[in-house]
Amino acid sequence: AQKVTQAQTEISVVEKEDVTLDCVYETRDTTYYLFWYKQPPSGELVFLIRRNSFDEQNEISGRYSWNFQKSTSSFNFTITASQVVDSAVYFCALSGVTDKLIFGTGTRLQVFP
Amino acid sequence: KAGVTQTPRYLIKTRGQQVTLSCSPISGHRSVSWYQQTPGQGLQFLFEYFSETQRNKGNFPGRFSGRQFSNSRSEMNVSTLELGDSALYLCASSLGQGAGRSYNEQFFGPGTRLTVL
Numbered sequence: 001a002q003k004v005t006q007a008q009t010e011i012s013v014v015e016k017e018d019v020t021l022d023c024v025y026e027t028r029d030t031t032y033y034l035f036w037y038k039q040p041p042s043g044e045l046v047f048l049i050r051r052n053s054f055d056e057q058n059e060i061s062g063r064y065s066w067n068f069q070k071s072t073s074s075f076n077f078t079i080t081a082s083q084v085v086d087s088a089v090y091f092c093a094l095s096g097v098t099d100k101l102i103f104g105t106g107t108r109l110q111v112f113p
Numbered sequence: 114k115a116g117v118t119q120t121p122r123y124l125i126k127t128r129g130q131q132v133t134l135s136c137s138p139i140s141g142h143r144s145v146s147w148y149q150q151t152p153g154q155g156l157q158f159l160f161e162y163f164s165e166t167q168r169n170k171g172n173f174p175g176r177f178s179g180r181q182f183s184n185s186r187s188e189m190n191v192s193t194l195e196l197g198d199s200a201l202y203l204c205a206s207s208l209g210q211g212a213g214r215s216y217n218e219q220f221f222g223p224g225t226r227l228t229v230l
Binding site: 037042043046047050093098099102103104105 | 144146148155156157158161168169171201203205207209217218219220221222223224226
């Protein structure tokens, strides 16, 4: 069975702090995809990144970076120098051979000025 | 290019009623997926339609159904509404290529917030 665990329910930081959101996944598929989505108060899910199971290269996009480690089945997301606009709920998700997304329970990030 | 649109954005119904939600995918996208988001259960996959056929289905009772039209627009219907059906219903569209494809990026709409009283 596929499963995504985001153990951190809520994180509060002060602006400019770095913050890491944890994601651990379970799957028996050899080919799979991992995602991070951001959900602002408006409700729409905003795509941030996708990685496939064969590409363990870490990625950096501006203040965002992702650390994918198959050995620990983790796909963690770090925001450097957080900003108030980063406040949202962040979801980690997993997909196998179909496009069906299995979401974690989300981590609510609050960034205070 | 216009994004995924969902109508209505907000809806209030009473128990026992039925409801139909609509989703218009991005132009050229042939796959539409539906998700339910509740505080208790989180984001859960309902079903996916591709070329007017249901291609994938989540673990929801038969009261939840959907369909897709030839223009790829999709509707989902919930009959005999229960209080627990109160949720944000999200629709996502993708190109949805055939079997053996690599992953198709899914683009989400703003959702329909359904409240059942």
